[in-house]
Amino acid sequence: MLLHHQKQESMLQQVVVEEEVTDCPMLTLLEHEARVRQKHSSPSKSMSKLIFEITSDDGFSCQADSMEEAWKEVIEKVQDARAAVRLKPMACASVNGLSMFGISHKAVVYHVEQLYGAKHCRNYHFQYHSHTLTEEDEEPVINPSGCIRTEPYTSRKPSDMFSFLMSKHRQRPQVDDKPVEVCNEMIHKSSRRATSMDLPMAMRFRKLREHAKEAVGVYRSFIHGRGLYCKRNIDAGEMVIEYAGEVIRATLTDKREKYYDSKGIGCYMFRIDDFDVVDATMHGSAARFINHSCEPNCYSKVITVDNRKHIVIFASRQIKKGEELTYDYKFPIEDVKITCSCSSKRCRRYLN
Incomplete structure (x- = not known):
């Protein structure tokens, strides 16, 4: 790109920098976007992480991001050294990073479980110690919607106009x-x-x-x-x-019962005859x-x-x-039973 600077006297400010626009091939643009994505996806070198290092007295040293990779590099060096002097390859199928670092040893596990902050390892199953978390230590539950203000209030009791x-x-x-x-x-x-x-x-x-x-x-x-x-x-x-209560037609009982259930209101109805019913739910x-x-x-x-x-x-x-x-309510006999709690000597156990 060509930049043209116009110089003026010292008492004046420098004016605009003009930029020349050149053609950019599509392939070059795609390669640039791929490099940007790779840069953001790969972990930064400045990010803190755990490094496993193995050193020996003869000057050997290796570093890796995991225990398995660190010991894998050691085993490869040992196999190469044995092959150089025409020795048989060493069987290393049972070698793993946890056992080689001693992490799986009972004594080590016993002491590691007592370290400060071990109680915050929620996915770990403690073998020798048990930690109880206080309300201050427990982390808040993740909200499904992502914000506590958008969650419904669930601890409120159902509405009951006769609770008093x-x-x-x-x-x-x-x-x-x-x-x-x-x-x-x-x-x-x-x-x-x-x-x-x-x-x-x-x-x-x-x-x-x-x-x-x-x-x-x-x-x-x-x-x-x-x-x-x-x-x-x-x-x-x-x-x-x-x-x-309010005298209504018998054909309206099902509709009103569904309405009361949707509002969480208890239903109080008493049948007079085949045509009329007393609804005492709201007025009775x-x-x-x-x-x-x-x-x-x-x-x-x-x-x-x-x-x-x-x-x-x-x-x-x-x-x-x-x-x-x-x-006696004298409910008709139905398959879905309603348990009776009258506790009388002649209790039938069910209302219907």
């Missing part, structure tokens, strides 16, 4: 060991009479909603998750609570938390009030304060 009901700080009502006949609860006497069997069904149902809040409450259950517990003694045959009463039992103390019944059907939970026997309310 399972709090250990919400104490369940204390179990009343006294007989029901002896426990004369004057405060709730009128409420028991309003939902007892002495009054017509419609009148009992109208009083049910306001008295159900005083009679039952949701707490942590021994059977499963949350459960409904008695806050006062309940008589046999008394209305306990209505299974309230505390009756949705009543657990199943193979030996229940309640039962469900569909009643008609003002030409509308309602699902009401009745007490099948006298229930004491602090006792959990249960009823």
